[in-house]
Amino acid sequence: MKLDKIDTCPGTLAKGYTTYSPICLRRVFGGKKVSHILPFNPPEINEEVAEKFIENRKRISISGVQEKLSFLLDKNHLRLTTEGEQGTYILKPIPRDLDKVDQVPANEHLTMQIARQVYGLNTAENAMIFFQNGSPAYITLRFDVKADGTKWGMEDFASIAGKTKDNDGPNFKYNYSYEGIGELIQKYIPAWPVEIEKYFSLVVFNYLLSNGDAHLKNFSVLEAPEGDNLMSPAYDLINTSLHVKDTGLALKLFADNTQSPLFKKSGQPYKEDFIELGRRIGIPEKRIEKLLAPFLTRQAEVGDLINRSFLSDSSKKTYLLSYNTKLNLLNR
Numbered sequence: 079m080k081l082d083k084i085d086t087c088p089g090t091l092a093k094g095y096t097t098y099s100p101i102c103l104r105r106v107f108g109g110k111k112v113s114h115i116l117p118f119n120p121p122e123i124n125e126e127v128a129e130k131f132i133e134n135r136k137r138i139s140i141s142g143v144q145e146k147l148s149f150l151l152d153k154n155h156l157r158l159t160t161e162g163e164q165g166t167y168i169l170k171p172i173p174r175d176l177d178k179v180d181q182v183p184a185n186e187h188l189t190m191q192i193a194r195q196v197y198g199l200n201t202a203e204n205a206m207i208f209f210q211n212g213s214p215a216y217i218t219l220r221f222d223v224k225a226d227g228t229k230w231g232m233e234d235f236a237s238i239a240g241k242t243k244d245n246d247g248p249n250f251k252y253n254y255s256y257e258g259i260g261e262l263i264q265k266y267i268p269a270w271p272v273e274i275e276k277y278f279s280l281v282v283f284n285y286l287l288s289n290g291d292a293h294l295k296n297f298s299v300l301e302a303p304e305g306d307n308l309m310s311p312a313y314d315l316i317n318t319s320l321h322v323k324d325t326g327l328a329l330k331l332f333a334d335n336t337q338s339p340l341f342k343k344s345g346q347p348y349k350e351d352f353i354e355l356g357r358r359i360g361i362p363e364k365r366i367e368k369l370l371a372p373f374l375t376r377q378a379e380v381g382d383l384i385n386r387s388f389l390s391d392s393s394k395k396t397y398l399l400s401y402n403t404k405l406n407l408l409n410r
Contacts, residue, residue: 079212079388081115088114089205091191091386098205106203106219110154117155120171120209146170149217156207156217164227169207170216176321183216184388188397189287189315190218191387196379197283197372200276201312206388214388221311222300231301232310235259236294238266251293255330256281259297260359266299266307273309274359275369280312282352282373285327286408288400290318293328319400320393331355340410348410349374374409377402 087095089102097114098107106112148165149156159165170186172179187206193199203219222232236242239262241250263277264270277297284292291314300310331337331347332355340348349370356366384398 079208079214081208081212084114086386086388088187088207088388090195091188091383093386102205106205106217107151110151112151112154112156114206115208115210116215118209119211120213120215145173164223164229166220166223168218168220170218171209172213172215178320178393180214181320181389181393182316183214185320185393185397186216186314186316188383188387188389189289189317190312192287192380192383193280193283193312193315195383196376197279199280199283199312200309201315218313231307232298234295234298235262238262238299239294241294251295252328254294255333255335256327257330257332257355257358259294259329260355261333263309264360267309268306269308271360275361275365276309278352278356278359278361278366279369279373281355282370282408284315285347285352286373286401286404287315288317288319288404289315289328290322290326291316291328296328317397317400320396332358344407346404346407349408352408374405377405 084096086093087097087099087102089098089106092099092101098112103109103111147169148159148163149167149169150159150163150165151167156167156169170183173182176182183206187204190201190204194201202221205217207215207217209215222230224230235254236251239254239258241253243250246253260274260277263274267273280297281292283289296314298310298313299307302308326345327347331351336354338348338351338354341351352370353363353366356369357363361369380401381398384394384401387394387397389397
């Protein structure tokens with residue numbers, strides 16, 4: 079990435095900025111004037127940085143295959159945490175062992191921005207950031223850390239469902255259904271009629287934007303300031319079709335594996351399947367139609383953000399094609 083060519087905010091994707099916009103600085107960095115360029119090169123070309131990254135990985139407790147590093151804001155500068163420090167940011171550099179790995183940070187950033195800006199989903203604050211050599215990374219503000227450094231209680235749905243590698247094998251986080259998660263929300267969240275609608279919208283979004291890795295550990299319950307449990311902000315949203323061939327749903331829609339005739343024929347769910355999911359998890363039918371409506375339109379807004387993203391031109395085309403394909407299926 080040629081850092082002197084940036085004309086779009088690496089946070090909000092607003093045009094006319096050569097660094098983070100004031101809105102991005104306020105949301106992601108507490109209003110501090112933070113540079114979009116880290117003061118070092120990536121670990122693969124800097125031995126000293128590599129050693130610090132290796133040490134940092136030992137301390138971070140966030141699960142997942144993609145490399146995650148713990149950062150904090152020290153005055154106006156982002157840096158790796160040291161032993162005994164609580165990080166407030168997670169940084170994800172370019173991962174390994176995927177097709178188009180250099181596109182992963184921009185892909186996750188774009189998908190998170192579409193979720194928030196186009197569909198109004200509650201997401202973790204996030205932005206693109208770059209190493210000195212122009213290599214991109216994705217950075218997100220931790221929503222489970224309080225201002226005083228202590229943490230809010232948080233539990234993912236693999237834990238809530240009692241699923242572990244030991245009791246359910248290596249694919250434990252995929253051995254469930256979206257209907258089943260809905261039932262757990264009703265059981266464990268007192269304000270479930272409100273939270274289940276947020277969850278439903280997120281499931282539809284993941285399908286529409288080809289996030290084929292929306293498994294049990296990518297949905298969580300978060301302790302609220304008032305003490306009740308609520309659905310956490312969305313995180314780890316990415317269009318997996320850019321990197322792997324399988325772009326289907328990560329979980330079954332229904333616990334009993336019910337499928338509409340079109341679903342059985344094509345292997346992809348349609349609008350009627352999501353309507354049935356909404357019914358089964360306790361959403362009134364009028365509300366289901368209202369929740370689905372934004373996902374059946376807004377093509378221009380999605381296309382605009384894709385065009386302004388930090389994806390390569392070829393990846394923008396692939397991303398848009400996958401979106402339009404799913405939109406056509408959802409509209410049938």
